[in-house]
Amino acid sequence: MSPREIFALRDHLGAELTGRTLSDAHHVVSLTDILSQTVLGGRLRELSGRAVLLKLSDQLRSGLAMIELDGIARRMLLCPPDLNPAHLDALIADAGVDAVVTDEPDRWAATGVSLVITAQLPLQATAPAQTERATEWLMLTSGTSGVPKIVGHTLEALTGAIVAEGPARGPAPVWATFYDIRRYGGLQIFLRAILSGGSMVLSDPHEALADHVVRLNARGVSHISGTPSHWRKLLMSGSAAQFAPGYVRLSGEIADQAVLDGLKAAFPNSSVGHAYASTEAGVGFAVNDGLEGFPANYLGNRNGVEMKVVDGSLRIRSTRTAHAYIGRNAAALADGDGFVDSGDIVELRGGRYYFVGRRGGIINIGGLKVHPEEIEAAINRHPDVRMSRAKSRKSPITGGIVVADVILADGTDQARAKEIRDQILDQCRAHLSSHKVPAVIRFVDALDVTPAGKLARTDA
């Protein structure tokens, strides 16, 4: 029996495609001759078969290290930038980490990890390596409290949706994302850039949005993705006018009709699509009809992705899901039939499923369960609203009431605030049952967004 052919990232790169780059705010690296260069100081051999923790302060070196390590290391655990250092020991133990790739080697000197390798720029010349094995990709969930869960993927699972879509037509795309590539949503874009023969422009958390957009334009970005919160911030910034990507993609949060319409208005010549994916369930599907939610006939088996709704939540079985949670006390990731429960609650209305919220994000309003996302979607329908956040507030009368913080579109006349508030409330009463209508609406200048690009929900 001959072993199945294994493809690693390096097998999608080569000198035949010229002009490919990976760049951030400070550096531009050519992907064309990347296979004969090293970010690891030429020490890749030492990492063969190891369980490697990738803990770098920037995305560029992280991406370059992923390209080198995939197919060589046994495992690599991607640490997102906001990882709480207090959780590192538990993660190292659970993933059996025996090597670290870092740009802060001094911080690892006194730890028990036996092999510490420094990732550095500029790249050095090296002999190209050969793919040895299918590396296990370990990613962390973006939950807000406690030690994040380690989710195990293979490159094959991670790239299942990309391969299924086939190569992009026309010139090689230049991808960008507001996400960090060490998160599932961002990694998808990084992998798309590698597999599609294109280039990628990385985000930088320290860069102002206006400067980021200038850079996206300068590098000719054609395809770009982010969460609805990322996109709302861009729409609010006034920088969208200078930008004209061909393809705009939303994922990671519920894309409501308001943000889809807002993007379509801001980018009239772009295709705007939203995708459903999660670290555990993988890429489920993309919706390109310009409408929120997804057609009911997406349930069942479609392009190798099986979906069903049980107890209100979307369940997914496909070769693109993660294969396991990793660690000593790891729970089962899928049920006995191999379905992953996404925890995303959907509702069927008129032949279409709509996302109403997360199972874990329910707020309690006088004993009734309410999804804040559903309220926000109703508020966001108002043309002067850019973004909103609903939450519960204690009430001595009913136990809890809904309150909402709302950001108005740039340039809204403050004198209209009362009128807008009344219109929002009317609109909410028309679409929501009475206990879901906000009792209090507060106009605010900003709402917190987590490092993973999602609206911060501290009370959820």
Added chain:
Amino acid sequence: MSVRSKVIEAIQQIAKEQHVTLPVLSDDLSLHETGFDSLAFAILVARLEDETGVDPFTISEDAAFPATVGDFVRAYENVPA
């Protein structure tokens, strides 16, 4: 604006939003007779807290919820500023 007129104005605003037809708001009108349900009162208390900075029904654990409009207004008037 006096505390009393703030409270009355908030009651009238919420009545309008909730499509409640209020009777004349005399001090001895029982709160039950206003036509407000508990949700409407919860909204009223939350908005008054935002406007006046106090929620007299949470501050004191033994505060009984008022029975009449007059009691309700006095609950706000009697809170030390």
